[in-house]
Amino acid sequence: MSPILEIQDLSVAYRTPGGDVRAVEHVDLTLNAGEVVGLCGESGSGKSTLAYGATRLLRPPALVTSGKVLYGGRRITSGGHQADLLTMNHRELKAMRWREIAIVFQSAMNALNPVLRVQDQLLDAAQSHLRLPRGEARDKAATLLDLVGIPRDRLRAYPHELSGGMRQRVMIAMALAADPEVVIMDEPTTALDVVVQRDILAQIVELKETLGFAILFITHDLSLLLELADRIAVMYAGRLLETGTAHAIMREPAHPYTRGLLNSFPSLHGPRRDLAGIPGSPPDLRDPLPGCPFVPRCAHAIDACTSVDMSLAPLPGIPGMVSHLTACPIVTPEVSQEGVLS
């Protein structure tokens, strides 16, 4: 698989009068062409800051303090050349957004213009990003609505005449208007009920299969990602604590935080089970602890945890699982096996 978006050593801080909030700390994350990567963690763990920092959508007091974000989409690259989103000029960046990397924002369905018909909003998106003549843009708008499963007779509806699920589908259609190769979806179904949520997720998978874009899917709900994502990255206090295939995370979750998350949400299809949640609350990001940030909430913490280097390392002893990485010193090879999690 070839990487289409490579986030390397990305750090983002919010400069506040009370000190820097270190919302993203030295994160490496790769999205391959056509792949769904799920980014998961509790509220405040830095998921949105990571995505918006990587695409330069953050405003001061946010500041990117380190990193590269390399984009390698087919249309803009030649001879293996990748473009760094963090150093390109505003004209280049503008050409990338929508066309190459589109974003479905958190609560996007409330961002539709209430006084414009759905058709006109889709038309605007198709016209401005693809520079299509009006007639072709109208056809494109209708095709986009077909793609996301909204009947054509809804084209003339105003946003308030559509259900929440339909409005969210319209936003997804808008994101797809310019045939992007990467779509970032930030909690796209969180505000919807479970049945609508499931329909939309199925639709997203179908669209991805048909159109071939890659997805970075952000959610606090790890069980949802188990069904949707190819790979999963688990984030806590601005850091990635574990990455692996959805299969590996489901079967062999390594980090105690990942285990806690798995026990915090009911699965969409699986059997009923008791949910425990994770006791305690996330740390103050203005004053990060040395070592693993999860130590104060971790039932398995040992001394090594307070001084561990938080780089991700492969899990020991699982042949063929080279892509399963964690920062937990209890399960990574450098530390003795005595503390292996039960």
Ligand SMILES: Nc1ncnc2c1ncn2[C@@H]1O[C@H](COP(=O)(O)OP(=O)(O)OP(=O)(O)O)[C@@H](O)[C@H]1O
């Ligand atoms: N403008 C800001 N100024 C200071 N701190 C901020 C600002 N915006 C976000 N933060 C802090 O940055 C951290 C990461 O926030 P972020 O919204 O990226 O997390 P998240 O995982 O996406 O959460 P959610 O799921 O609630 O959106 C949080 O501690 C948050 O309080």
